Amino acid sequence: MDLTRDSASSLRIRVVTDGRAGIQNQALGLAEAVQRLRPAEIEICRIGWRPAFDRWPSALKQPWMRDPASDPVLPPDGVPWPDIWIATGRASLPLSLRAATAGPGRPFVVQTQDPRWQTDRFDLVVAPEHDGLSGANVVSILGSPHRITPARIAEAVAAFADRLDPLPHPRVAVLIGGRSASHDLPPDHATRLADQIAEAVAAVGGSVMVTLSRRTPPEAEAILRQRLESVPGWVWYGQGDNPYFAFLGAADHVLVTEDSANMAAEAASTGRPVHLLPMVARKAGSKFDRLREALITRGLVRPFDGTFDGTFDGLASTTPLAETDRAARLLLARYDAWRA
Known part of the structure; x- marks a missing residue:
């Protein structure tokens, strides 16, 4: 207690x-x-x-x-x-x-x-x-209630400054979920996602800050780690203090898989451009499809198209979600x- x-x-x-x-x-x-x-x-x-x-x-x-x-x-x-x-x-x-x-x-x-x-x-x-x-x-x-606030993420960024400050911009937070009742992340899909992320970040000379979920299948986790470790950045291995809040605070862009209402809402609360990474659907018409469409319709996220052009409809960021x-x-x- x-x-x-x-x-x-x-x-x-x-x-x-x-x-x-x-x-x-x-x-x-x-x-x-x-x-x-x-x-x-x-x-x-x-x-x-x-x-x-x-x-x-x-x-x-x-x-x-x-x-x-x-x-x-x-x-x-x-x-x-x-x-x-x-x-x-x-x-x-x-x-x-x-x-x-x-x-x-x-x-x-x-x-x-x-x-x-x-x-x-x-x-x-x-x-x-x-x-x-x-x-x-x-x-x-x-989305769901969460603990993300400007003060909390600023504090987290300061706590991890020694690891984050050397990373080149644009910094891309990559938040990976995993298998659930509605979505899956099989090895071939993980390979495509990892290669697309690596190519997009390399094209702009940026870096990645990667965190994975307990739901990430081991095969997919191994592929993502292997293919993204060659990109400048930080792939968190789950050891030591969790830099999740710091990644959100330090990011110029956020990539988040579409399977998690929590991660999508938290990312949208930062005001950074948020890009949704597709997952393999296990069930059509799931509630996550409704969340995805609501976030897109309100201009809070957009599907990842493999580029970071720095804008969402001409803006460098979006209005933070404050639900x-x-x-x-x-x-x-x-x-x-x-x-x-």
């Missing part, structure tokens, strides 16, 4: 997830956006379930089934609840519902992503627009009305 405190805190926010970075960053990013608007204390709780019960339906899970290593999320008798509860992911759902139905003194319960379970029982659901979720308690945003901040403002308005 981690605490992020503000000396003049007036709100107590509990963030509840299974601790995986991509999941936790959604709830934490929303909590931090609230904290930027109003003094608050953020408590980070990581929860899990005993292996025998992990795959059980949420409706059947009981608190005693939690993994003993989990943080104590539900307060014991006599201990007050937080003011706001923000949770993300399937593992959090049974506990979020208990918080939402706890009676007097309970927290304002916010679930990010589509819970796909008793959605109307939560006080607020912050869901990606491409999920198509609707309801009186639903706020739809383009996390918008969601935080709406959350506080709903919270204030709920408390009134």
Whole structure:
């Protein structure tokens, strides 16, 4: 359990997830956006379930089934609840519902992503627009909540200055996802992508800053590393501090595979030109297709055409996507009305 405190805190926010970075960053990013608007204390709780019960339906899970290593999320008798509860992911759902139905003194319960379970029982659901979720308690945003802010990426760039400063411009951040229910990255496709990226960067005398996902297939990862290591830059091997935020901050262009709502939204929040790298579709008409079209239609990204001409419709950058901040403002308005 981690605490992020503000000396003049007036709100107590509990963030509840299974601790995986991509999941936790959604709830934490929303909590931090609230904290930027109003003094608050953020408590980070990581929860899990005993292996025998992990795959059980949420409706059947009981608190005693939690993994003993989990943080104590539900307060014991006599201990007050937080003011706001923000949770993300399937593992959090049974506990979020208990918080939402706890009676007097309970927290304002916010679930990010589509819970796909008793959605109307939560006080607020912050869901990606491409999920198509609707309801009186639903706020739809383009992409997912995240932790990207100008201050955070500037701090990260400074922390990695010794590695980044020598890299020639234009610097191209390359954010690679991997296999999912909707997309795949087979070896032949990875080869084509790597060669196209290498040729485009070489043509402008630039450099790459490459990070891969846990979902990147090993064969594709090996191909990308081998073919992009000959390009000036930095291919991060997953060792040491993660330079992901620094790559976004130092980039003149961002390349991101189209399989990740998180990475696409985070890249679009920087104001840099963002280019979508195609993946092999495993399922036609997926929600990621809807996200892709929304990002393109709003001028936030464009499909990668193998060039870096420095412009998006004549501009060197785009208007940063600020959906996390918008969601935080709406959350506080709903919270204030709920408390009134």
